[in-house]
């Protein structure tokens with residue numbers, strides 16, 4: 096009898112143990128060094144952004160220091176989710192490359208930068224390698240609007256003659272000073288309509 100009671104008690108203890116909530120998970124890891132400084136850099140440049148929680152997909156895509164930017168500080172046509180250092184590179188690109196080139200070639204400012212994607216969990220077409228888009232380290236830029244409403248399209252104007260083409264070629268050349276990889280229509284057919292700009296580990300100025 097005593098043994099049966101003991102067994103019941105043990106079962107009850109086990110049940111209690113099983114129904115106990117799991118131990119609290121460890122606190123979220125601290126942000127990587129540099130993340131806060133990077134966000135401060137964005138703020139001081141007048142960038143409109145929100146911090147994005149760290150993300151990791153089962154396939155291995157994701158980032159630990161993401162931001163969703165809407166102006167860099169020129170407005171983007173749509174928000175872009177990027178790693179913070181890539182957003183900061185986009186700010187330098189806007190301020191140090193795009194605006195001076197627009198002033199030089201047109202005597203006016205660029206008022207909007209059009210892109211078709213930042214973070215995207217995908218590989219490089221035709222390879223087994225991850226695209227830097229999979230880590231938020233890349234953005235595909237397709238067009239620039241000038242303050243008079245003129246739209247300069249990579250697809251149409253890269254191979255044209257005159258100020259629009261000269262502007263785009265200067266912008267691509269300048270982008271190589273800011274980003275680690277720049278791919279343009281001169282690089283391959285896959286980039287006939289956009290500039291791929293990334294801050295990944297490779298180095299390539301495909302202009």
Ligand SMILES: [Zn+2]
Pocket residue numbers: 228233234235290291292
């Ligand atoms: Zn791209």
